[in-house]
Amino acid sequence: MRRTKRSAVWSHFTLVNDNRAASRLVQHFNHSSLANIALKAKQQQMQLPSHKLIQSCKTRWNSVSEMFNRLTEQRWAVSAVLSDRTVTKLSDARTLELRDEYWQLMEDVAPVLETLKCATTVMSAETEVSVSDTYPITFSLINVHLKTDEEDTSKVGEFKSRVCTSLSERVKIASDDLMSTPPMIATMLDPRHKHLGFLTPPRRVTAHAKLLEVLAETEAEAECKSSTSADAIGGQQELVGGRAVPVQAGGLQRRSAYALLMGENYTTRSTDDVEKEVDSFLKDPPPLLDSSPTT
Incomplete structure (x- = not known):
């Protein structure tokens, strides 16, 4: 800025x-x-x-x-x-x-x-600075505060135009990859800005679709890591009486018992679950702008 x-x-x-x-x-x-x-x-x-x-x-x-x-x-x-x-x-x-x-x-x-x-x-x-403020503030400047009006002198209008051009180029607001940038993802996850009122309706739809995609990928990666970790623990062995015996950690036994009783897919979430969570998040009324996005 x-x-x-x-x-x-x-x-x-x-x-x-x-x-x-x-x-x-x-x-x-x-x-x-x-x-x-x-x-x-x-x-x-x-x-x-x-x-x-x-x-x-x-x-x-x-x-x-x-x-x-x-x-x-x-x-x-x-x-x-x-x-x-x-x-x-x-x-x-x-x-x-x-x-x-x-x-x-x-x-x-x-x-x-x-x-x-x-x-x-x-x-x-x-304190309380957030990358999620980057695009809401930038778009507000360009679309509201820096718009020329009839009362502006030619020199003020020219200055506003130069600032808008410089801002647009620096944050690349016309880029096709805008919705995939970390600041935009952070903006969508910020309860204060989640409605994306500063974007046009088509770009808003694209942004929310990208958010679902990112969350689904994150969910899949987390499940993959959890499965790999469980397999690693289950494959550990120790020598008992001269022969290798699988290690039975207490936590693993407890998880196995739950899996036996509830079924392996009991806690597995589908893509629909992620979509429902996002939909619920978007429907909740946004907090005050002066509030912290982390509370």
């Missing part, structure tokens, strides 16, 4: 220039104690929050969004300091002052960046 946002920002010419100009402006205030003191005075005078400006950093997630938001919040205090010739030289002010279109772009693109910030925060959480 971080790479997607960064690549979209750096592929948008106007945003690149805006980001560089904003970074240069913030750097000036961070390096000039006089400008910083003057900014605090203007904040008090204009009754603005006493917040420091934030510098963007390529290695720090969401820093571009935070820098834009903070500059927008402190715009008039910053402009007042740059206009004060006792604090800022005219030559410096001409270099540092942002053009009106840059201020407007920072304000317009803020909701988009804030949404991407929210997504990266959720997907990079230190």
Whole structure:
């Protein structure tokens, strides 16, 4: 997600220039104690929050969004300091002052960046993070939050389009193998996302069919391993009185007794059983989104 946002920002010419100009402006205030003191005075005078400006950093997630938001919040205090010739030289002010279109772009693109910030925060959480969130969040961004509308400016619409393209390419949402990927299987097993509301009906059917296939294969592998293990135990021998005698472990005797009484196929599950379990799982109402998928 971080790479997607960064690549979209750096592929948008106007945003690149805006980001560089904003970074240069913030750097000036961070390096000039006089400008910083003057900014605090203007904040008090204009009754603005006493917040420091934030510098963007390529290695720090969401820093571009935070820098834009903070500059927008402190715009008039910053402009007042740059206009004060006792604090800022005219030559410096001409270099540092942002053009009106840059201020407007920072304000317009803020909701988009804030949404991407929210997504990266959720997907990079230190606790209760789950790979099952990958596709629901990605599809929600593409289908809802990044859809262009009539109120978007051309530059914001272009930025949204670039982010969508980058996201689609990175997670390969158009791939025929999408339903077989571990994140998608995990999503189908997550009670919060099992309905797959973010997929089209045909892809939803394909996904659920793939889930049944995977579960059936897992069930068959488990039964095969169990049978192999039982055969290995049953084939063990020990020397008693100079001759080999089969080992009769207590657990094996108990299983053999149950098998004799109940029949060998008593616990064998058919494919229909797996389908019924999945059907029952899908019919149960999903839990709240804020709940943990493991509880």
